[in-house]
Amino acid sequence: MPELRLDGVGFRHGGQAALDGVELTIARGEQVAIIGPSGAGKTTLLRLLASHLQPQQGHLDLLGCDPWRLSASARRRLRARIGMIHQAPPLPPRQRVVTAVLAGRLGQWSLGRGLASLVYPLDKVGAAEALARLDLADKLYERCDQLSGGQLQRVGIARVLYQQPELVLADEPVSAMDPVLARHALGVLCADAHRRDATLLASLHAVELAIEQFPRIIGVRAGRIQFDKPAADVEVADLDALYANDQLVTAQPLLPVNPQLHVSRC
């Protein structure tokens, strides 16, 4: 049985079409990068897969069931098996980093343990280990509002490393990091998913990183899947067509003089 399956899925935000007729199957343990221009529908796709949004057309199969046929409590249990990494992690500003990381397992803990951990961090060693993998162990007791955007993104990733979910959905997880840290953080995420046979989907604007780190690339444009192929088969023409922007009359060509692939950032 596939880990994820979208069958003719469509979604509109109010009057604004975001996804249309999306067909997609992803097997357990796959690592997939989703690329495409701004407004293509990548975040909407990830939010549908996280069961934060309900498809308005078509059908979603998520970890072996239709989340929208489950009771609210069963859907909560299903969501505890999913780790979501946000571009701007929605962490309470005054929360300590250690508490933010440990909150990754709130969905797996009893109410009592979860409340206790919010008041006094119960597994400081576990949180420190997850942060150390992202070179952030020295921030364990820092407040979240004292971190930079890239550091906050690393806290969001550490939280999912600590959670150890079956499915990781990452929406622009390294967009605020410098190139060296971005490569390192994505590498940690991919290696962790591989080690646990977890499934990983990440939307990325850094095309070069996507192709370097992920074996399968899905190009989304105007709410539709434009291509879905192994990273080794993605060609410059695929990227030119994916990112073509008729409204930017001064746009530079996507292909620089010699490189095999262009780093495209929107």
Ligand SMILES: Nc1ncnc2c1ncn2[C@@H]1O[C@H](COP(=O)(O)OP(=O)(O)OP(=O)(O)O)[C@@H](O)[C@H]1O
């Ligand atoms: N809350 C919302 N209300 C109205 N329209 C929305 C909302 N969220 C997204 N949209 C629209 O849905 C479409 C897809 O948006 P989405 O955020 O999924 O794109 P994206 O590919 O993630 O973009 P980006 O790369 O800029 O983050 C866009 O046209 C966007 O304007």
